[in-house]
Amino acid sequence: MPITTTKLTRWAGLSAAAAGLLFIGVQINHPHLDAEFATTTEYAVRQSLKVLIAGLSLVGITGMYLRQVAQAGVLGLIGYLVFGAGYLIMISIEVIGAVVLPTLARSTPGYVNDVFATVLGDPVSGDIGAMLGLNLAAAVTFLGGGLLFGIALFRARVLARWAAALLAAGSVATLLLPLLPQVNDRLFALPIGAAMIGLGYSLWSGLRTTPARTVPGTVGPAVQPEGAK
Numbered sequence: 001m002p003i004t005t006t007k008l009t010r011w012a013g014l015s016a017a018a019a020g021l022l023f024i025g026v027q028i029n030h031p032h033l034d035a036e037f038a039t040t041t042e043y044a045v046r047q048s049l050k051v052l053i054a055g056l057s058l059v060g061i062t063g064m065y066l067r068q069v070a071q072a073g074v075l076g077l078i079g080y081l082v083f084g085a086g087y088l089i090m091i092s093i094e095v096i097g098a099v100v101l102p103t104l105a106r107s108t109p110g111y112v113n114d115v116f117a118t119v120l121g122d123p124v125s126g127d128i129g130a131m132l133g134l135n136l137a138a139a140v141t142f143l144g145g146g147l148l149f150g151i152a153l154f155r156a157r158v159l160a161r162w163a164a165a166l167l168a169a170g171s172v173a174t175l176l177l178p179l180l181p182q183v184n185d186r187l188f189a190l191p192i193g194a195a196m197i198g199l200g201y202s203l204w205s206g207l208r209t210t211p212a213r214t215v216p217g218t219v220g221p222a223v224q225p226e227g228a229k
Contacts (some may be wrong), residue, residue, distance in 0.1 A: 012063020013204030019056035022049055026141060027186040027193075031114035035109035038102050047098035058087040060200055061149065065202060068158035083145025089138040095190030096131075146171030146192065151201065163198030168189050174192035 026049050031037050065072060065080040072080075105112045114126045118135045150168030154161050170191030 008099060009063050009067055010204050012060050012066075013200045013202070016060025016064065016200030016203060017197045018200070019053050019060055020193045020198075020200060022053045023091070023189055023196065024193035026053065026125045027189045028224060030186055033120060035105040035112040035116075038097075038105040038112055038116075044098060044102065047094055050094040051091060051130045053097060057196065058091075060196065060203070061087070064153065064159060064199060064203055065149075066158045068153070071156035071158055072152045073156075075148060076156060079145055079150075081145075082141050083149040085138075086138060086142030086145045089134065089141060093134060093138055100158040135215030143171045143174055150195070160198050160202035161170040163195045163202060167195035167199065170195055 026046055030046070031042070037043050061080060061083055065076060068076070101112050101115065110126055111128060114124045114128045115131050115135075116122075117124045118128060118132055124132075147168050150164050150166075150171065153159055153164035154168065170188065173191065174188045
């Protein structure tokens with residue numbers, strides 16, 4: 001079976017949509033993160049899914065950027081690089097969470113609880129070393145990248161604009177978490193997850209395509225952009 005740009009783009013769209021669905025699904029009835037939970041099978045399954053989500057998302061946003069590289073411009077490039085860095089850092093954090101923290105939870109539960117407290121924005125009582133900077137870098141790149149990439153997608157007018165706007169808005173809304181201590185922070189995953197589903201479907205289906213333009217001085221029909229009908 002020949003591999004074409006169209007097929008790769010569609011697979012990237014499916015990856016993004018799947019990542020969005022899993023991102024929402026993994027939040028449902030999520031237990032509180034602590035050292036005790038880190039030793040359970042449910043934790044291992046959820047962590048494995050989070051690694052998969054980050055990987056699928058990275059494939060998805062790469063396809064989104066390449067689909068509209070010309071229209072996205074410099075902002076699109078910056079947004080993609082920052083957002084992509086966020087997912088790369090997220091992969092490393094989730095792998096550490098899946099492989100390292102369950103073992104440490106049995107020997108040094110206090111350290112594991114402090115790592116989880118950093119993720120949740122709760123007070124930390126001990127020193128967690130480089131994990132503090134890694135979590136901070138993940139938050140900055142993921143939320144900042146989501147905002148910039150969402151704005152770039154919205155301006156490019158290639159993929160579904162409502163989903164692009166939702167990605168940007170969801171990233172900004174997450175920054176309000178410290179001001180809303182009584183709100184379940186996992187609810188803020190819903191808009192970003194829905195945005196990834198919408199953008200992924202738009203990328204897969206060619207929901208919005210750039211109209212073909214006739215180049216002056218040429219004869220014959222204009223070349224249709226990939227995915228156009």
